[in-house]
Amino acid sequence: MVVGERKPFDEITRMLEGHKKVLVLGCGGCVTVCLTGGQDEVRVLSSQLRMARDKEGNPLEIIEKTVERQCDPEYIDEVQSLVPEVDAVLSMACGAGVQFMAERYTGTPVYPALNTSFVGGSKKEGYYVERCQTCGECKLYYTAGICPIARCSKSLLNGPCGGSTKGKCEIDPEVDCGWQLIIDRLESLGQMDRYEEIMAICDWRSNRDGGPRKMIREDFQR
Amino acid sequence: MSGEIKTDSNLEKILKSGQFAVTGECGPPRGADPEVIRKKCGLLKSNADAFNITDNQTSVVRMSSIASAVIMMQEGLEPVMQMVCRDRNRIAIQSDVLGGAALGIKNMLCLSGDHQKFGDHPQAKNVYDIDSIQLIHTVRQMRDEGKFLSGEEIKGVPRLFIGAAENPFADPFAIRVPRLAKKVAAGVEFIQTQCIFNLNKFKEWMKGVVDRGLHEKVYVLGGVTPFKSFGMARYMAKNVPGMDVPEELLERMKGTPKEKQAEEGITIAVETIHQLREIPGVAGVHIMAIEWEEKVGEIAQKAGLLPRPTV
Ligand code: SF4
Ligand code: SF4
Numbered sequence: 001m002v003v004g005e006r007k008p009f010d011e012i013t014r015m016l017e018g019h020k021k022v023l024v025l026g027c028g029g030c031v032t033v034c035l036t037g038g039q040d041e042v043r044v045l046s047s048q049l050r051m052a053r054d055k056e057g058n059p060l061e062i063i064e065k066t067v068e069r070q071c072d073p074e075y076i077d078e079v080q081s082l083v084p085e086v087d088a089v090l091s092m093a094c095g096a097g098v099q100f101m102a103e104r105y106t107g108t109p110v111y112p113a114l115n116t117s118f119v120g121g122s123k124k125e126g127y128y129v130e131r132c133q134t135c136g137e138c139k140l141y142y143t144a145g146i147c148p149i150a151r152c153s154k155s156l157l158n159g160p161c162g163g164s165t166k167g168k169c170e171i172d173p174e175v176d177c178g179w180q181l182i183i184d185r186l187e188s189l190g191q192m193d194r195y196e197e198i199m200a201i202c203d204w205r206s207n208r209d210g211g212p213r214k215m216i217r218e219d220f221q222r
Numbered sequence: 223m224s225g226e227i228k229t230d231s232n233l234e235k236i237l238k239s240g241q242f243a244v245t246g247e248c249g250p251p252r253g254a255d256p257e258v259i260r261k262k263c264g265l266l267k268s269n270a271d272a273f274n275i276t277d278n279q280t281s282v283v284r285m286s287s288i289a290s291a292v293i294m295m296q297e298g299l300e301p302v303m304q305m306v307c308r309d310r311n312r313i314a315i316q317s318d319v320l321g322g323a324a325l326g327i328k329n330m331l332c333l334s335g336d337h338q339k340f341g342d343h344p345q346a347k348n349v350y351d352i353d354s355i356q357l358i359h360t361v362r363q364m365r366d367e368g369k370f371l372s373g374e375e376i377k378g379v380p381r382l383f384i385g386a387a388e389n390p391f392a393d394p395f396a397i398r399v400p401r402l403a404k405k406v407a408a409g410v411e412f413i414q415t416q417c418i419f420n421l422n423k424f425k426e427w428m429k430g431v432v433d434r435g436l437h438e439k440v441y442v443l444g445g446v447t448p449f450k451s452f453g454m455a456r457y458m459a460k461n462v463p464g465m466d467v468p469e470e471l472l473e474r475m476k477g478t479p480k481e482k483q484a485e486e487g488i489t490i491a492v493e494t495i496h497q498l499r500e501i502p503g504v505a506g507v508h509i510m511a512i513e514w515e516e517k518v519g520e521i522a523q524k525a526g527l528l529p530r531p532t533v
Contacts, residue, residue, distance in 0.1 A: 153337055154308070154348070158355040159401045161334050162389030162416055163463035170463035171339045183394045195397065198404055201312065201356045201371065 001030035001121065002094040003128045004037060004114035006045070013052055015111045016060065016088065023086045024049070024113070025079065025101070026066030027093035034128050037092035037114055039066040045092070045113060070097025076104050083108050118150075136206025136213065142194050144185035149202075151178030157199040159183075228365070231328040231383035232300045233272040235533040236506075237412060237441045242499060243506030244527050245302065245414065245443060246270035246518045248294065250285035256293045259285075262515045263297035269519040270509065271530055272329055274414070277304040281341025288322045295326055302385060303327045306335025311351035312360065312371055319361055323380030331385040331414065332357040355408045358386055362409030384409060388442075389416035390427035391466035399430035406439045413440055414508040417447040417458070420466040421497055428501050437503030444498040447510045448517060449487035452476045488521055495525040 016022060024046045031037025046062045053060040063082055067075040070093035083089065088109045091098040095116040102110040118130035133150045139157070140147060149155045153171045160179035163170025169177045186192050204210070227238055236243045246266050251258035266273055275294060277287040284290075291301035303322050305315065322330065334354040338346045352360065361384050363369055368379045386405050390398050402413065418424045424444070431437050449455040452475040459467035471490065478486040491509070498504050507527075511517045522528050 153339075154334055154353070155350045156334060156353040158353050158404055159397060160392060160394070161354075161464075162387065162392045163336070164392045164394070165463045166393055171337045177393070179397075180394055183397050187396070192400075196400055196404065198355060198359070198408060201352050201360075204351070 001033050001119070002096070002116060003034045003118050003120050003130075004031050004094050004116045006036050006041070006092075007113055007115055009048065009052075012045070012090070012111075012113055013049065016049065016090065019060070019088045021061040021063075021086045023063045023065060023079065023082055023089045025070065025089055025091050025093070026064075027070040027091075027097050028066055029069045029071070029093070029097075031093060031097075031114065032066075034122065035126065037094075042066055042092055045090075071100050073100070073104065076101055134207070135202065135204075136210075137203060139199070142197065142199060143182045144189055144191060144194075146178060146182045146185060148178060148182060151176070151181065153178075157202065159195065229328050229381040229383045231272070232533065233302070233329055233412070234383040236271045236531065239531075239533050241531055241533075242527070243441070243443060244270040244522055244530065245272050245274060245506065245508045246515075247274040247276065247508070247510045247512075248290070248301075248515065249276050249279060249513065250287065250290035252282065252284050254285065259290050259293045260297055263294055263299050265516045266518055267297065267299055268530060269522050269528065272300040272302050274302045274304055274331060274508075274510075277306045277333070277335070278309065278341070279336070281308065281336050281338045281343070281346075283342060288318060288325065288327070291322065291327050292325050300329070301327060302329040302331050304331045304333055305357065306333045307350050307352055307354060307357055308335030308338060308348050311349050315352070315357065315360065316364065316370055319364060319380050319382065320376075320378075323382055324378075328381070328383060329385060330361060330382045331387065332361065332410070333387055354386060355404050358384060358405055358408040358410045366409075383411055385412040385414060386410045387416070388413050389464050390418075390424055391416055391420060392464035395423075395427075398427055399434060399436070402431060402436055402440070403434060406436050410440055412443060412505075414443045415445040416464060417445045417510060418494060418498070419471055420468050421494065423466060424498075425501055428503050432503045437505075441505035442503060443506040443508040444494075444501075444504050445508045445510060446491050446494050446498070446521070447512065448491040448514065448521060449475055449483070450514060451480070451483045451487070452478070455487075488517060488524070491521050492524045495521070495527070 024042050026039050026042035027037050042064050046064050067078055069075050083105045090111050090113050091101050092113045098112045119132045120128050120130040122128050130150050135149050148157055153169050164177040167180045169175040248262050275287045275291045278284055287303050291303045294301045332354050338348050368376050388402050455475045458465050495507050509518050
């Protein structure tokens with residue numbers, strides 16, 4: 001899932017300066033799972049905002065709403081009647097959701113309430129870790145299912161750097177060395193021969209360097 | 223190991239003539255004053271066959287390694303231009319290889335580079351478009367096939383003697399010989415190792431290198447760094463990732479009176495060089511006297527490595 005963290009409250013209030021009525025829009029997808037942008041968070045943020053603005057003597061009217069997914073036109077159509085009522089939308093989705101809203105509702109400013117952080121998963125509740133940097137050309141076959149791009153701090157493709165110490169990365173004794181994990185797992189799977197192959201230079205065209213990416217399922221086009 | 227000389231590098235000639243090579247190191251200044259390098263060059267001259275010019279070491283901004291290398295050449299020393307993958311994509315790297323070679327640089331060391339987190343610009347966006355093994359392969363292709371990574375022909379190929387670093391003390395240990403094998407397969411011609419303090423571990427690694435016959439395909443230069451003080455030894459033991467300083471060396475430095483510690487550090491370095499010369503497969507030493515350039519000559523002298531041969 002996409003993991004996002006809520007922006008600092010000050011930053012959010014600054015974005016909303018000058019607005020009288022806003023729609024705080026949650027997303028029922030990834031950010032609900034990682035507890036940062038779902039229905040509950042919409043409620044909490046909205047009341048914090050109301051309180052802060054009341055204190056200033058500059059009240060803010062808020063419509064609270066959460067849709068299934070903001071990265072899907074079908075679901076954001078649902079707020080069509082609400083958007084004209086407000087002078088800005090504060091989206092609690094990931095960056096994709098914010099942009100889908102902005103594209104759909106061109107006449108209204110749409111602001112992000114989250115910082116979209118990474119693609120990862122939950123180790124346990126409330127504890128999320130990065131696992132993929134969406135390079136567009138998955139290498140996990142060679143690296144025993146552990147991503148060298150996301151989990152090595154230098155995104156090295158051909159093995160550990162000289163800073164790997166006792167299983168930890170040179171950047172921080174708390175951070176696992178991605179390559180130690182890869183080697184351990186290759187060894188335990190009896191696949192060390194895969195390490196000896198030189199991994200070719202990455203074709204980053206499948207990543208951001210090829211411009212915005214798209215995927216089209218021809219069979220679904222009408 | 224011998225073979226056809228591929229470049230005009232003095233270091234390559236020394237190594238291919240079968241003589242025990244010595245390299246040193248010079249850190250460029252954090253400013254635009256060329257005199258700093260000239261001064262260091264004065265201290266280093268004739269004490270080694272070639273001298274590494276570091277490339278924004280520990281991710282702190284310094285004068286570029288190409289520019290510093292050119293100043294070094296003006297002083298009559300042979301530089302080894304270091305090149306890290308942290309700061310450049312493949313376009314910038316190939317461009318710098320051409321530029322460095324055009325300016326007369328004859329040796330290049332391919333490194334991944336320290337993470338920017340350690341430097342003076344931890345906010346920087348790192349690059350790591352390619353890694354050090356891919357960098358070796360890139361330079362090799364540029365020189366031997368006369369081609370860019372794109373496959374297009376280079377008009378005027380860069381003739382560089384190609385080196386890399388290896389750390390026998392980093393983890394996982396089991397991967398350290400195979401990793402060298404990958405560098406060799408990528409086309410590296412000489413290796414400078416991380417500072418050697420744990421000689422037993424180094425010997426174990428070297429045995430693995432010899433068992434695989436890698437020493438016949440690449441020249442291994444053992445890294446030697448003199449301790450300036452007990453404090454420095456302790457710092458290196460505790461705070462430098464991938465550094466292995468055995469307890470007994472720390473004790474030895476600690477047990478030496480403060481004013482004698484620098485001398486003791488040099489004695490240890492000289493002893494290390496003597497031992498390295500006995501290890502099968504070791505082709506030379508790389509003396510890294512960090513911000514202590516004036517001591518390289520003394521160490522080389524005491525280790526019986528001076529005067530340097532001319533080839
Ligand atoms: S190799 Fe690429 S696609 Fe696969 S997990 Fe890593 S970043 Fe994601
Ligand atoms: S220590 Fe490991 S994870 Fe960290 S940069 Fe080096 S190889 Fe990558």
